[in-house]
Each structure stands twice: as C-alpha cells, then as structure tokens.
Amino acid sequence: MTMQALPQREGDRPDTGPAVPHVQFTQTSPKAVREQLRQWMSTEFPDTVTGPSEISDPGAFAVFLDGHAPAKGAVLLPPRLTAEFAHVHVDGSLHLALSPEDQKKLLARGWGEPHPLYSAEINVVMLYAPRTVEELDVARTVLEASYRYATGHDRVAV
Template identity: 70%
Template sequence: MTMPALPPRTGPRPRTGPAVPHEQLTQPSPPHVREQLVRWMSTQLPGTRTGESEISLPGAVAVFLDEFPCAEGAVLLPPRLDAELGHVHVDGSLHLALPLADQAELLAKGWGERHPLYSPSVNVVMLYAPRTAEELDVAHSVLDASYRYATGRERAPAHP
C-alpha cells in the first residue's frame, strides 16, 4: 500500500531548523488551513483519536491509534513507537511515520524532509506546512498513507 504519486511541490523549500526540536521556520500554513487540517485529522481517520502530542512542542495536535493495534512491522513516533502516527505543529508542518516507498516519494517531490534524528527506530519525516487548499489535499493524501501504514487498513471513504 503506497500513496498515490504526489505532484511536485511548487516554490522554494521552507527553511527548517537543523536540530531538535525540528521546526519549520518559514512558509507556515495560514491559520484557516491548519484549522482545516486538524479538523480533517480529527474526523476522517477511523479508529484514531486526536490529542496533545507525546513528543512535540506544546500546541502540536497528534493522531493516536485508539481502536486498532499498530500494524505488524510499522514503526510510529517515539516514545512508544506504536501509538502516535503523526502530529501537526502550530506552524502547520507535520511529523509523521511512513513506509520507505512513501518517504521516497515525499522527498523526491519536494514535500518534506527527514527528521534530524531519523533512523530505523526513529521513523519520522516532516511534511511541510500546507499553504493552499491544493496543498491541504496533498497533506490529506500523506496522512492517509501514514494511517494505512500504522493500521494496515484502508480508510473508509468519507460520507458527504
């Protein structure tokens, strides 16, 4: 299960910090875009719950597995590695867990970067903050891929 091909990201990459905490320093999401992203995360990923991140800076909203166990072989975010599949920061950027093929797509198309502590046991990539409705659609696609990786399940289609 890999995510659909992403379009290339337009414009220059945002500046990010080189160390922990790993933050996006330029090109934040407009507040209404971040609000839409948090609302989508809170309602469109069955069997999950949102809450304060266990690892990120204050204000980060995380998605946690709630009703499903972590899929066999999936490595999620520290500290537990089996519960938090991602979080959105106050600037709109996200840290999330993805399989290697999806990471490669994200990096190749300019949508994000690896976390400074990235390793086999720290499977964390940054998705740059969505700036527009079109970029919000990309964030949904990447979050959906993280969800499928974490749960081993397809997300049920949203009802109108």
C-alpha cells in the first residue's frame, strides 16, 4: 500500500486531547497491536535508532535518524527538528512528520489530525491508533511515508 492508496478510515473519529499532551482517549490500540508496531519500527528503517521520545510523554517509543541529517527541506519533530521523525504513544496513536502532500491524504481519509501546536515550524500530525491488524498495515504505510520524508529515499529491506 502507498499513501496514494490509503483507504478511508472506518467509523467515527476517536476522542483526542485538545492541548498538549496530545493523546487519544478512545479507540486505542490493543496491546498486541502496539507491540507489533513497536517491534516493526525497531527493525524496518535503515540508518535509524529507536528509544524514548525526546518530546512526548514517558513511555512513548520513537524512531530517530542515526548519524545523518534529514532530507533537504524536511522539518522533523521538536526539540531538535533533525532526528526524531515519529513516535508511538502508550495508547497506540502516533505523532510524525510528513510531507504536505501526505498530510493532506492522511487528514482527508480520516486517519489523523494536526497536532494542537501544528505550524510551519512544528510539522507534527497525529495518526490515530491502529485498532486491528489490518489498520496496522495503514500505520506501517504512514510510517514509511514519514521515513521517506525524513530521509529523502525509500526504505530498503534489511
């Protein structure tokens, strides 16, 4: 699946916090789905490292560029804006950096919302927590788009 083929999200929008910390209160991920997502994030992206988020609540698991600068024009997550491109919260929702085109697709198809602090300088959108194994594939697709935005190239199987 590509961001171009992203399906429309089924069901109502989940309840999320209107301010920081920006979290999801309803329709959270089952523990097994969250664990599969974290494991996948740990192994799928070349030239990255994983660990605690530099910006999110305790327990958030992030992916960082390892030893190289982001692609020209890419604005990643604060505070550095140069390393962390995605993190998953304990509720299963994610914050990530995406290109403007991919942000539009994500929002138009009902998979997420802008972060309350979103601006030209704070390029953060929320991807709603995957509720099923099928929605886990959507999360993987969106994370691959975030990686592509951060690095300027596609993921290569490792």
